Amino acid sequence: MKAVLIDDENPALLQLERLIHADGRLEISGKFTRIGSGLEHVAENQADVVFLDIEMPGMNGLEAGEKLMAMIPDLQIVFVTAYNHYAIEAFELNALDYLLKPVDPARFAKTVSRIESQLKNTQEQAGVQVPVESMVICFKRLLLGDNVAAGSLLKWRTQKAQELFAFLLHQQDRWVTKDVILETLWPQLKLDKATTQLHTSVYQVRKMLKQWGVKALIEFAHDSYRLLRIGFTTDVDLFTHGSQIGPVTTEQEWQRLEQTLNLYQGDYLEEHDYFWAKPMREELLRRYIHCSIAAAAYESQIGRERQALQRLLSLKMKEPYSDEICQSIMKVYHAQGNQAAVASEYQSFVSLIGNDLETKPEAETIRLYSELMNIG
Structure with missing residues (x-):
């Protein structure tokens, strides 16, 4: 030695x-x-x-x-x-x-x-072979596991070590300066104490990566860090790839989209509520809404209106102020021949955003309602 x-x-x-x-x-x-x-x-x-x-x-x-x-x-x-x-x-x-x-x-x-x-x-x-199913779950909560479905999960020693890993993972292989990390994760501490906390958390993350058995590394150079993502994927990676779609026109496309939507088990790092994750959280939610509406449009088009409506009403509970969701729900009710439901959906939406947001529906929502109800 x-x-x-x-x-x-x-x-x-x-x-x-x-x-x-x-x-x-x-x-x-x-x-x-x-x-x-x-x-x-x-x-x-x-x-x-x-x-x-x-x-x-x-x-x-x-x-x-x-x-x-x-x-x-x-x-x-x-x-x-x-x-x-x-x-x-x-x-x-x-x-x-x-x-x-x-x-x-x-x-x-x-x-x-x-x-x-x-x-x-x-x-x-x-000499141990790395499992091919190693994955990081980021939707709803952060989880690491060789096979998440089997419940083979790893636990973090401290919340800050977990947040540091999540923050570096969030950067997608980009270098992050030490100062940015300190200001983001330990803004309330003096520099010497914050630096010690950073060193402690870096070591804990490295220990976790070794325990996990993947080849991922935390690299340090020029007073900056990055997480080199080797040996695992994330549910966000899979979702992002699968959500790059146009109109759904075949059952095969719908099935692939349904698999993508099933990855979305909650908002991005929802349970941790990291402030720095908010922009990504909003972007992924926007993608989820877009894909859900595309799936519902296909379902309605081929006569599965009830399935489309169930999907859209669940989506509405998640994002009640969305004009796009309101428009899609009205279209499905119209396809069912339920004009009373179209009117009820529109009026409840107008009331909701008027009372809560003090605003009115978008011009496209108003135009669509008039068209569906044959007004004017």
Whole structure:
């Protein structure tokens, strides 16, 4: 097992070197007093574990650990510190272990044993085939699972780790600056505390991705992050692809559209109510309404008016102020020959938007009503 040592204090490096030689299970591939040099070495040479001092000039060791994990997700990191509070924080960041200075030999031996065990687990997991049905569910609530229908779901350690994953997933492989993430997810915290929360959440997300078994990564570069989506799809991806339709003219097209509509089990991330998800939520709802109306139009056209009407009335409960839905309902009632229902639907819509929104129906709704009722 190859180890890299990074500490700005030579005496600390010397002690670690002596402990490693005495233990005999690790091989030192590099030792550095500057974080930058250590990062360059790890990027260019094989390493299994990095012993990393937390308190170093130029870059906090926790941030350096984040950069290392972004480069090599399976890299094991052991933080070394003289301060207990940093040790606790290091553990929260999902480090493999931490060591307090001066390092106790017996404690060091336990750490090496832990490294051996973790590397063995990582090698075993590398041989596991990733399920082809890995999917992220975003409609209604965020769920991760190898096979969601079977209920094989994973749970987040904290709500903020879950939101960070959702936020990066929402960006669709785009890079997001660290500042934007901090302002979005932790606007109420001071910079140092918000940064610590970010580091903690990044580690937790990376741990979740490993547990899930997909090849997705959180990458970090130029003070920015992105989620590289590998090994899974989302219900939103499938819905977006399937909702790109024109008029439905065949039963086969209707069946494909029905499968797409069934993906929409609730509004986008509805139960989490993330403010940053609102524009996407509204866009996906607009697509859902458009596709539902297209399906209802086909059903009405081939004589399945009751099915079309049931679909549209359910849609109306979701979006009661929609002129487009009102127009479609009136058309179906007219196709049934139920003129009284056409008039009732129109009048109730006029009353609803007048009382709640203090507005009137769109010109097209008024024109359609007049045409259907043969007015004027």
